[in-house]
Amino acid sequence: MRDQIVDDLQLRIPTVPLRLISQGAEALIFMTNQHPYLPAGVNPCDVDNPGKYIIKYRPPKPYRHPKLDKRITATRTSSEAKLLHKLYQLGVKAPKLIAIDAPNGLIWMEFLGYQLPDMRYSSLKNWLWLLERESDRDHPVALADNVKDCCNGIGRSIGVLHLHGIVHGDLTTSNIVLTDEATLKPSLIDFGLSSYSGLPEDRAVDLYVLERALKSTHPVYAEKYWEWILDGYHDVHEEDGKRGRKKYSETISRFKEVRMRGRKRTMIG
């Protein structure tokens, strides 16, 4: 089935070499060395990895009604592209948008990340899993300062998004990547569920979703990671001044409420 989908896409863009590198939650992710309109060997000057591009393809989902499917694919593709562009303008680290083909569900973007020592891709998830495997009581490398700094940075990025009225909508450790082996600078990716919202509720749910993803994916050290992320989140709000402080306290009190709701919900049957 998957091969069929890949073949279909290749037929539609026959001159672009495609290598499937990952099947995400809803998209197929391809790597290509070809820029959509620059001649071979010429690359934009402001990309992390010249000559390496990602093509994110949202194929039709045959399980859902075609009408619903079209609506979802088109809105997600175009809203993701718009957001990538917006983040570029804001100077927030995220893959740079290179091209979009909304009707076909295609986004062309900058490649971010590198290969971890265990040969896996440098998503936050894979990195933490690697450190967690290497950790023991005497040497909890998963709790080292570089992890702390990285988590702070993630919290800051989320904070910046929220300060600009953007919610990510799908914060997990798969959707955060490390972009540089030396600095471990994190970047958010996967903006398909992102939206503009001024509601504390939406920001609170954004945080709640990430907290739970941490707890389920990284059960042993989740609490620490989360504390550090919140520290960074707090700091950018603080630096923003009065408005930021207000926003922060609104979001956090709502976040506690969302958490409570989860605990109070009755579970019958």
Added chain:
Amino acid sequence: MVDMDAFAKPGKPYYLALGMEGSANKLGVGVIKHHLGPLDENNRAEILANVRSTYNAPPGQGFLPRDTARHHRNWVVRLVEKALKDSGVKVSDLDCLCFTQGPGMGAPLQSVVVAARTLSQLWELPLVGVNHCIGHIEMGREITGARNPVVLYVSGGNTQVIAYSRQRYRIFGETLDIAIGNCLDRFARTLHIPNDPSPGYNIEQLARKGKHLVELPYTVKGMDLSMSGILEYVDGLAHDLFSGKKSKYLYDEEDGERITVEDLCFSLQENLFSMLVEITERAMAHVDSNQVLIVGGVGCNERLQEMMGIMAGDRNGSIYATDERFCIDNGIMIAHAGLLAYRVGYGNELEDTVCRQKFRTDEVYVKWRDD
């Protein structure tokens, strides 16, 4: 490898457990048999009895705790007798008595715990309290042979995407407000359709006749989802339809035909199930799994199973689902999960058999697995 036989009775090559479930409107009793050794393809659990009685509220109403508890009290003795008779097992040959400790509705849970405590003293058998959700998961794994699937647990009170790691069933996604079954049941009440055999089943039948897809809110939040806004919206549409309104949104935009109740059921299902399949797929991608197991009452829905199957196929994976004997709340799953726990040393003293309405899936330490 976990030693599953550290507590076996000397000279006895098998275990027998009786399980009692009554956390919602179904009372179920089951008897299960395990042979010594770890369970696998060649050593399957044997279902010796699985009986159930369902309390149905009148159309337009939900089941109330008091009435449901009364139903359970009235039936529990008869069901236990029936299960024992079906199984051909002598009480003296049982190893333990398993009961649902939670989560669920207080009064019905309690009525079953009281019965279990009484029987345990009468028959001098140890008690094992079981988490209802763990019951569903373990039974689903045993019946389908799925080893380490992502589990979608969908029932009247629960909507969770679960995956196993480090001896716990961890919740990766869940509803932020109401459960899927609850959402369907409440819409059935709005439509005044019967609760027998179940509101969800009746919606499924109506949905099959629907052909226009009405646009509804689609509210996935990462691996979580929210359904109360959708219910409110579709309830509103139903009211407008019943009151004879002629608004534009009550006509299909393509063929101009008036939207029907069947169309609303169809659209609600398509919308909600797409969301469920999507969050399941998100969890599968996140934990790198291509098996999915659907458990819980809503898991009987054939459209949901079909959609999930297509998604899993596109990921080169497979779907595991069970039929209504195991999907819908039952006693056998409690017997099975309870027996797994018993075999690794779990048991409840009388004073810690108090039921817990909010017993979470990830609280249980899964000692019987170590993969």
